[in-house]
Amino acid sequence: MANSNPMRTRLKEAFNYLKTERKLDQKDVAMLMNTSETTISRNLNAAGDGRINTDFLIRLNSAVGNVFNIQYIIDGTGNLFENTPQTAGDGRMRVDSDADMVARLIDEIESIKNLLADEIHSVRDIKLQLQEDHELMLMLTRQLNTALDKVLKN
Numbered sequence: 001m002a003n004s005n006p007m008r009t010r011l012k013e014a015f016n017y018l019k020t021e022r023k024l025d026q027k028d029v030a031m032l033m034n035t036s037e038t039t040i041s042r043n044l045n046a047a048g049d050g051r052i053n054t055d056f057l058i059r060l061n062s063a064v065g066n067v068f069n070i071q072y073i074i075d076g077t078g079n080l081f082e083n084t085p086q087t088a089g090d091g092r093m094r095v096d097s098d099a100d101m102v103a104r105l106i107d108e109i110e111s112i113k114n115l116l117a118d119e120i121h122s123v124r125d126i127k128l129q130l131q132e133d134h135e136l137m138l139m140l141t142r143q144l145n146t147a148l149d150k151v152l153k154n
Contacts, residue, residue: 007052010073012044013080018064032063034115062111066104 018024024032026040033040043052054074061068071077 006076007074008044010076011052014068014073015044017080029063033059065108
């Protein structure tokens with residue numbers, strides 16, 4: 001049975017853009033969002049008319065540089081891209097300023113920097129644990145060799 005949820009269809013449109021234009025798959029997006037591929041898949045493929053969590057959409061948009069118009073994904077208002085010219089309330093065209101785009105890029109870079117710092121910390125923790133495990137294995141090997149020598153001498 002085909003999924004007829006318009007919100008989910010627009011979300012898939014956003015993911016299609018990410019896949020074709022940014023060369024990001026679900027795994028890449030999950031990493032950028034600091035979530036699981038299962039969460040991404042569930043939001044893209046859930047059956048029925050269940051709504052997609054707005055927090056998920058905000059996190060997705062933030063993770064990819066705020067390029068999408070979340071209101072469009074939610075209810076179809078406007079168009080998919082936040083940074084394309086849109087009509088303001090008075091009928092004039094609205095374009096985000098370069099300063100706004102630079103600020104978003106700086107925020108994205110800061111977010112990536114924090115993610116990398118967390119990953120570096122995790123790698124250091126794993127390295128320390130491996131060193132401790134290695135030392136424990138060496139100690140156990142020495143104890144086994146000592147015990148084996150004693151058994152063989154008897």
